[in-house]
Amino acid sequence: MKRLVAAIALAMPVFVVTGAAQTTVRFTDITRESGVSFHHVNGASPDKHLVETMGSGGLFFDYDNDGWIDLFLVDGGSLADARVASQAKHRLYRNRGNGTFEDVTAKSGIRHRDYGMGACAGDYDNDGWIDLYVTNFGPNALYRNRGDGSFTDVTAFAHVGEPRWSASCAFADLDKDGDLDLFVVNYVDADRQKTPYCGNAKLAQRFYCHPLNYPSLPNTLYRNDGRGVFTDVSAASGIGAHRGNGLGVVVTDYDGDRWPDVFVANDSVANFLFRNTGKLRFVETALGAGVAVATDGKARAGMGVDAGDYDGDGREDVVVTNLDFETHSLFRNVGDGLFEYTTRTSGLGFATLPFVGFGVAFLDADNDMQLDIAIANGHIMDNAPVYRSGTTYAQRNLFFRNAGSKRFVEIGRNAGDGFALEKVSRGLVAGDIDNDGDLDLVVTNNGQSADVLRNDSVRGNSLLVRAAIGARVRVTAGGQTQVRDVRAGSSYLGQNDLRVHFGLGHAAMADRVEVTWPSERVEVLSTVAVNQIVTIHEGRGIVSRVPFVR
Secondary structure: OHHHHHHHHHHOOOOOOOOOOOOOOOEEEOHHHHOOOOEOOOOOOOOOOHHHHOOOOEEEEOOOOOOOOEEEEOOOOOOOOHHHHOOOOOEEEEEOOOOOEEEOHHHHOOOOOOEEEEEEEEOOOOOOOOEEEEEEEEEEEEEEEOOOOOEEEOHHHHOOOOOOEEEEEEEEOOOOOOOOEEEEEEOEOOOOOOOOOOEEOOOOEEOOOOHHHOOEEEOEEEEEOOOOOEEEOHHHHOHHHOEEOEEEEEEEOOOOOOOOEEEEEEEOOOOEEEEEEEOOEEEEOHHHHOOOOOOOOOOOEOOOEEEEOOOOOOOOEEEEOOOOOOOOEEEEEEEOOEEEEOHHHHOHHHHHOOOOEEEEEEEOOOOOOOOEEEEEEOOOOOOHHHHOOOOOOOEEOEEEEEEEOOEEEEOHHHOOHHHOOEEOEEEEEEEOOOOOOOOEEEEEEOOOEOEEEEEOOOOOEEEEEEOOOOOEEEEEEOOEEEEEEOOEOEEOOEEOOOOEEEEEEOOOEEEEEEEEOOOOOEEEEEEEEOOEEEEEEOOOEEEEEEEOOO
């Protein structure tokens, strides 16, 4: 093992970036004082059901419209033990606005119904309240927000109870008709009653089976028909013709034609990039676009995914987390519908080699006007050292600081006690939990407690923009223009803060804020003050300005 790593190290480029290691990025573990006391139930059993390794997910969403993002965490369950399964419970935590959360699950009406995986949130019925969709190993569930702090299970009425093993999901107005459609990523067809035997029977060493031991599944696309009802248009849209081992999803207009496209991270088979040709018709273009496989022509074990413009050229790039000894993948959007595989040249390659990656997010942690990358890691195998010498089940998470010139430096060991934790991490979501103008993190862990990481970085000025899902926001300040998409669903089994965040460095003013709405209407605002949360409505401009709490 040491010889292998040494040989790879000699083959990798060496980057010397002046000042990059002297970081001001710092995340503090505030889980205990935050009031978030969630412990994921994975139901790990001698039967080695694959689902036991995959959870847990979670998301940020302001369910009560009070201006403070709340937290929803998805619990798993058990396929082997009904008693253990009964202990699983999803959790809804209300943000009190003082750095702490209150568990309001009991009065929310949200109930644990099956082995939970992930979630996404969006106002599907346009009533002004954000609704919640939960994916499961089994029928998924849609909860309609009643606007009084409670939710109603409307799965049957809405016709969105996908019965197969689903992972991530995303709400998006894919046909641009004014309401949110729903894209559901499905994983593999695993038997609920039994699982194949994988391992060494003579040595009594059983492992979780590789996903290629199971049949792949197509994804599901639900068209929002209005009146609270959806129609499964997977076959008619072209989505259903493609089978994969889907885990992560992100919606982004990668080719600039103003139609939202869908990227799906597939586990051990080629990724999908569904190009939206209009009228809910999609063409799978991943291979031609350069994002299906790595440069060696081999598929990676795609888990989590996010999109963001890390090089500042106005185009959305894509990052995908993978298995150990594969490296995570970074695809740079070079225009004309094409991507360049920049894992090695960006600095992500060698640094991610020993890790099994899941949750991932582009974020500007220190408000320096450049997108960094945070990654949650943890092995699949609970007996990982037996499976592969030198590996561990629990792993540390990674933080890649954007050093400019299209390069990153991994600084996790120097990024505060929040990144010193070593757990079996899965989900990672970013959001400003304390409304102070920087992005905090929540990391979910398989079979373990979740972690709340407060961003205590030395920060510059910033701006949070609240706009409709599907809007593309461009902010120009300090001579630079940054682009963000308002999206529901990304990372791994989760969703970030729906408010888009712009680090603005030392700029005292945003010279220009441009919003391209899903309707293709473009709205331009001038000289917007920094260090505040602005809410923008189509055709009405800024309707709310709230200063940061500092």
